[in-house]
Amino acid sequence: MRLRFIWQILPAFFFIILLTLVLLTWLFSRALSNFYLEETSADLEARARLVATQIADLFHSDHIEQLDALSIRLGEDTATRFTFILPSGLVLADSLEQPSRMENHARRPEVVTALSGDIGHAMRYSNTVHKNMMYVAVPLMDQGTLLGVVRAALPATTIDRTLDRVYQQIIISGILVLLLSVFVGTLISRRISRPLEQMRYGAEQFARGDLSRQLRVEGVEEIASLATAMNSMAAELNEKLKTVVRQHNEQKAVLASMVEGVLAVDTSERIIRINRAAAALLGVSAEEVQGRSIQEAIRKADLQRFVSRALSTRDPVEGDIILHGNEDLYLQAHGSLLRGESGQELGALIVLNDVTRLRRLENVRRDFVANVSHELKTPITAIKGFVETLQEGAIQDPGSAVQFLDIMMRQADRLNEIIDDLLILARVEQDSDQGELPLENRQLNTVIETAIQVCANMAAEKQLTIEHYCPSGLKAYVNAPLLEQALVNLLTNAIKYSPEQGKVLIEAIHSEKDMTISVRDWGCGIDKVHLPRLFERFYRADKARSRKLGGTGLGLAIVKHIAQAHGGQVTVTSTPGHGSIFSLRIPADPEKIAEIVPGSMEQPSSLSTKED
Amino acid sequence: MPVYLQRQIDELKKQILALSAVVEENFHEAIHSLEETDVDLAQAVIRQDGRVNEMEVDLEEECLKILALHQPVAIDLRFIVSVLKINNDLERISDIAANIAQRTIGLAAFKPAHIPFALFDMAAKVEIMLKKCLDALVNMDSKLAREVCHLDDEVDTMHKDNYDLVKNQIRQYPEQLDALIEYLSVSRHLERVADLSTNIAEDVIYMIDGEIIRHTL
DSSP states (O other), rough: OOOOOHHHHHHHHHHHHHHHHHHHHHHHHHHHHHHHHHHHHHHHHHHHHHHHHHHHHTOSSHHHHHHHHHHHHHHHHHHEEEEEEEEOOEEEEEEOGGGGGGGOOOTTTTHHHHTTOOOOEEEEEEEETTEEEEEEEEEETTTEEEEEEEEEEEEHHHHHHHHHHHHHHHHHHHHHHHHHHHHHHHHHHHHHHHHHHHHHHHHHHHHHHHOOOHHHOSHHHHHHHHHHHHHHHOOOHHHHHHHHHHHHHHHHHHHTTTTSSEEEEETTEEEEEEEEHHHHTOOOOHHHTTSSBHHHOOOOHHHHHHHHHHHHOOOOOEEEEEESSSSSSEEEEEEEEEOOOOOOOEEEEEHHHHHHHHHHHHHHHHHHHHHHHHHHHHHHHHHHHHHHHHHHHGGGOHHHHHHHHHHHHHHHHHHHHHHHHHHHHHHHHHHHHHOOOOOOOEEEHHHEEEEHHHHHHHHHHHTTTEEEOOOOOOEEEEEHHOOOOOOOHHHHHHHHHTTTTEEEEEEEOOOEEEEEEEEEEEEEEEOOOGGGTTSTTOOOOHHHHHHOOOOOOOHHHHHHHHHHTTOOOOOOOOOOETEEEEEEEESSOOHHHHHHHHHHHHSSSTTTSSSO | HHHHHHHHHHHHHHHHHHHHHHHHHHHHHHHHHHHHHHHHHHHHHHHHHHHHHHHHHHHHHHHHHHHHHHHHHHHHHHHHHHHHHHHHHHHHHHHHHHHHHHHHHHHHHHHOOOSSSHHHHHHHHHHHHHHHHHHHHHHHHHHHHHHHHHHHHHHHHHHHHHHHHHHHHHHHGGGGGGHHHHHHHHHHHHHHHHHHHHHHHHHHHHHOOOOOOTTTT
16 A cells, blocks of 8 residues: 555654654653752762861761751751761761661761762662652861761752653653654645645646646645646647547447448457347347357357458458348348558458349349249240141141140230230339329229229129129329229239139228228238249249230239329238238329329339339 | 355356357258259358367367366256257257258259248248247247147147148149159158257256156147
């Protein structure tokens, strides 16, 4: 852990001051106590000398009474203990004790010194008064002869107390100084560290992205210049960041608005980026899959394989990807390695193109070419065949010749039918392309009835009933001959695929926006597989059966084009074994037709009216 | 070392998810081939099954390698054990897809018969189950996995009913016998796929919650 600034400064402060104080106190108290002890012993010596001069005359064992009284009086007056000792060590008098009870003092260190003519000092425990005492013994001389020793003593407690008081004062003032120094130290370190704290807070704000805040420039020179430097750094960063964000947004927008799906993965196959088009194609949400591995995010085996192929080869790769689902999607994919500035591999970039529609159109075109040649070729081959047979001699046989001519006639009719239908188709297409289709406000009922009349014979042959429901007075803007043609085509189909003695229902329903005329049969129905392609030219759901039943293969294509020419569309629902419903929907408002028609011819329309 | 283990487990997860994508598509294709009687597609499904078998072996070896090298515990161990089991189930599903493709090829030779039961509805249900259990695996979603376990009952009932429906149809049109038998076996295959999907869902629950719910539902 790092120490705070204050904890760096304060202990050092504290320690230095404490050391100084202790050292000073120690030196000073030693000097003081020495001085005081010397003072005291000098004082005691002076007292002893004074007393000595006073009692020199009386100093004899004869005046014990007087000496004793004097010692007690002097002792009380000066708060000092006086002891008078003979050179033999015998105590003559004492301020605090009966001399008779005291032992011989000749061996006391201070007395020994005094007896030898010097001044004796001692500091020791007194057996007499049971205290630590300070002793000063002075020899009492009278014209060169030693009369005895005068000893003055003070209890050490008195000295100690005095010294203690001095120590106490020193310690108290020491503590005060210490406290003061701590206070001052704190104050100083605060003053230094507060701007630093603020700068730290500011820097944290910067780190969090709040670059607009400015640090206050204050405090000492160094810190103020640091704040200024940081402020200019923040401003610089802010500017750079804005540029980066703007560029990022631009790139994102470019990527997002691309029609092609773009997918970027890193070397461990995690999705770095995916644009809107790719997410839509793959049926995932761009936010959810970001950062997840491709295996986790998109469960499409083809795509996963393509990604690992793109990552493992140096050169750009190309491939087709089929996404299976309710409707298969065909994608054309291009993949190339993503390289960083220094050429290291960052991952791979995959670009996806939806070619489903192209594929479907290709299929339609291929089938169309095959079908049209087949449809046109069959009658011609038949006619040619019979002509050849006739040429080779069959013409001589009137019976078969007539039969052959009949067949040739039928085939020629068929060819004629196909060409008629193609012409109708071409006309409808051309008219609606140029917007020249004349529309009139007509009774729908009449149109429907005319169509039924056209088909009446055919129905009668199969003993079918055609029911029709149409609200009377229902009017719509239609081109009557064309709509009739469409309804006839639908009815013919319905009759063809209905069982004998069945029924066909045709009804018109109108809503606010559009009219729907639906033709329903209870025939064999159409397999789901064929529904999307049913309205293509020459498309046959069941090739064998529908040829047998006749028809050019163009009927439904014509219906679709007529519906589109009216700005509407045709849809089919069917259940195999239960029959089909074809619904022709046209808008009620003719104004809208003009808007819808051109578009509807070019755009891929809903499920059932796919391109042809 | 744990970082290394984690990387290997991530790699393992990628492998099992890649396998699941292939198997799901293979099953889808098999159903599609049956729907359109597309023999080419059926043959592609059978070929793809061979690839799935290879992937299965690779995955199993990877699992065993991790077990031997790292001796993982707790969640890691559960993960690897579940992957081993799911791996097995996926391979079985792919086998069944190949079997269904075989049925397509078989059926192509017969006259088309009317299927007496809603085969493709049943197939769609099973596909949803498979999709859900794989989604549960991808997102580690034990709630979704539990849903799959409940869907299995519906498919089981459908399969049981199919027996009677097929029997009736056979009595009515004995000449369609061959095709109808094929359809019945497709129904059984679908029921097996539903069971295997349930197994996968149960393994996912075990992986996430550490709870073994087999035989309790």
